[in-house]
Structure formats: C-alpha cells, structure tokens
Amino acid sequence: MPEPIQRRTALKGISAALATPFLGDKILGADKPVLRVAHITDVHLKNDLGAPEKFAKCLRNIQDQNPKIDLILNGGDIVFDMNKENLSAIDAQWALWNKIVKQESSLPMHYCLGNHDVWWHENTKDQPIYGKQYALNQLQLTSPYHSFVSKGWKIILLDSTHLDIDNTWYIGKLGDQQFAWLEKELNETPATMPVLVMSHIPILTALLMIEDNIVNRWEMLGGDMHTDTAKIIGLFYKHKNVKLCLSGHLHMRDKVLYNNVTYLCNGAVSGAWWNGIRRECPAGYAVLDLYADGRFDERYVAY
Numbered sequence: 630m631p632e633p634i635q636r637r638t639a640l641k642g643i644s645a646a647l648a649t650p651f652l653g654d655k656i657l658g659a660d661k662p663v664l665r666v667a668h669i670t671d672v673h674l675k676n677d678l679g680a681p682e683k684f685a686k687c688l689r690n691i692q693d694q695n696p697k698i699d700l701i702l703n704g705g706d707i708v709f710d711m712n713k714e715n716l717s718a719i720d721a722q723w724a725l726w727n728k729i730v731k732q733e734s735s736l737p738m739h740y741c742l743g744n745h746d747v748w749w750h751e752n753t754k755d756q757p758i759y760g761k762q763y764a765l766n767q768l769q770l771t772s773p774y775h776s777f778v779s780k781g782w783k784i785i786l787l788d789s790t791h792l793d794i795d796n797t798w799y800i801g802k803l804g805d806q807q808f809a810w811l812e813k814e815l816n817e818t819p820a821t822m823p824v825l826v827m828s829h830i831p832i833l834t835a836l837l838m839i840e841d842n843i844v845n846r847w848e849m850l851g852g853d854m855h856t857d858t859a860k861i862i863g864l865f866y867k868h869k870n871v872k873l874c875l876s877g878h879l880h881m882r883d884k885v886l887y888n889n890v891t892y893l894c895n896g897a898v899s900g901a902w903w904n905g906i907r908r909e910c911p912a913g914y915a916v917l918d919l920y921a922d923g924r925f926d927e928r929y930v931a932y
Contacts, residue, residue, distance in 0.1 A: 657821075662918035662926070665781040667691045669914045670704030670829070670877025671897030674743065678903035680709075682727055687852050687898050687914065688733040690932040694916060701736050701777065704877040704895070705743025705829035709902075710764070713750045723767050739777065740768050741786040743829040743878065744799045744852070748794060761788075774807055776814055779919050783818045784827055785811065788877075789830040789855060800851040801830035806858065815868045816899075823923035824871045830854065831876035832861050833892040836883050839908070853879065865890050872923045875915075880907040882929055893927060 669687070672754070674680055693696055708722035730738070746764040753759050758766065761773050773788035788807060793800040803811065818824060824831075832855045838847050855861065865871040866888050873891050881898040900912030911931040917924040 651741075660920070663921045664693075664782055664919040665699050666815045666825075666912055666919065667688060667694070667698045667701045668704060668710070668875050668895055668917060669701060669877075669898050671706040671880055671899055672703075672726075673706055673897070673899040673902055674729070675709035675722055675903075676725055677709075680903045681725060681901065682859055683903065683912070684898065685729055685733045687912075687932045688729070691914065692734065692736065692931065695783055696929075698736060698916070701734070701738040702784070702786075702827050702875065703738050704827055705741050705763070706745040706877070706897075707740070707743065707768075707904075709776060710745045711748045712745060714748075715750075719748060719763065723750045723763075727767070732792045737787060739784070740770065741827055741829055742773050742788060743791060744790040747790060747799070756812070773930065774810065778822075779820065780919075781917050782815075783822050783828045783870075785824060787811070787826060787828040787900060788830040789832075789884045798852065801846075801853070801855040802851075802857045803855075803861070806866075808857070811861075812864060815864065815871070818870065820868075820870055822870060823919070824868070824869065825875065825919070828855070828856040829876065830878045831892065831894045832874050833858055833885050833887060834876070834883055834894045835880065835885055836879050836881050837879075862888065862890075868925065870923065873917075873925055881910045890926075894928065 631780040667708050672684055674684055708726055711719050731861060741872065742761055742764055747761050748763050765773060774786060776783060776785045787803065789801050790799050791802055791804060805853055832853055837849050837853055871890055873893065876894045877897060878896060880901065882896045883894050887894040895915045896910040896913050897907060898912060898914055913931040917931050
C-alpha cells in the first residue's frame, strides 16, 4: 500500500479510538444498569388528609422517571392501619388501595408486609383472615416472604413483623422457619448473582440514635429494628453476593455500610403520616439503578 494511503488509514484509526471513550478496559456507555427499581414504603393509605391524591401523584412521578422504572418494590405499611380496626374500615382502606393502583400504575409491584398490614384485633382471632392472611389475600400472595429473579438480580422479600411473646405488640425478627428459608435461598443462589433484600423493619440502622426518646442514652426498641440483626449479618457475611438491604418503617432515611453490605432505610411516601415532613425527611421514594456486577446507584426523590 502506498505510504500516503497507509498514513491516512492510520490517522482514521487513531481518530476513531479517540472518539470512543474508555473506562479501564470497558467502553464507556456499555456499562449500563440492567434493572431500574423504585422503592416505596409506608404509604399508609386512607381516605383522609389528601392521601389518595398525593399517592396518585407519587405513582405518576415514578412512571415519569427517565430512564423508565422497571418495577416497584413496596416495603409495607401499605394501608393506614389494620391492627385493631373493624372489618369495614379495613375493607375500605384496601378498596381504596386497589382502586388507585389500578388507575394510576402500570408497573409490576412486589410487596412485603409492614406492621400496619397485620390484623391482630383480640376479638378476631377465630376468623380465617386474622393476622397476615387478609393482606396476603389482597396482594394475592401465598407467603409473607418470597423471592424472585429479575435481569440477573435475586430479590428477596422478608417478613419482619411478628407479635411479641405477650401477643400485645410487634417485634422485628425473622423467626427460625423464615431464617432457615433465607439461608436455603442464599445457599441455592449462584455466588455470581447479586442479591437485594427488602424488609419492612430495618435489619440495621443508625436512625434510632436520633429518636426523640433519648435522654443521655440510646434506647433500641425491638419494634424499631430487627432483634436478630447479628444472626442475619452473620449469614450475609458468608454470602458475598448480598449487596443491598432496603427497609422503611421509621419514615426517615439513612445508609449504613457494614461488611460490604449497604443497609438503606428510606423515607415514607406518606412523610409524617400525611402530616408534612418527618423530622428532616420529606415524603418520597428511592430510585435504584442495579448493575450486573452487583454495583448500584441510588437517590431519593421528594416527589
């Protein structure tokens, strides 16, 4: 080949290389998220305080995100309160939930239950929908804990709300049966598959250190954070593909990194139960971009 043509060809190759940015050994732009998730929690929906209109606005805001959201993870406390309500009040809350979601959202939504999604009125123990069964029926779930795989990520949804030993209040934990199930799930998940875990009550959080009941000491209540934290963290330590744990419940937002697992507690869609800002945390939801290698980006959206 004549020298001038060789030179022109070489210069073309150099120009093409300079026009294609590299990040290490990867072409920039090829390393994109495989899954985009919205994490909503603590909606506490009821027909009061403008909650239906505000929740509808939140769902529209989620669907307006660009790039588009693939699915919604709902962290519980779906309706305002089931605990000791009568059946007619519970029916009305869930009818409102189903109506708004059907009208305002076309995205798949996956759920775990919160403490306000459990019907534990003392006078209803003999009814077949007592406890978590009513909410499970509404959500068409066969179990309060389950898992699925989406675009290379294993997503595990836990049931963290249980009645305490005196049956008068709830406590955050898994229990022996669910812990054994979680251990089996992680053992059967390929080590190369990243794992996201969602619970209603935080497995690990620093938010209890800013609660209002502190007088020269920190008080960790069993209903505010898992009581089996050390046991769960020990299990995650054996499975390096557990990357991210999502929670809600406290209506505030923090991020704790421990043993290379990020524990992300997000603020509530309802803010301070539809009465403005909860401390310094506005009503909102999180957007998470998940990558094939287990990395993620996250941000909070005050809708």
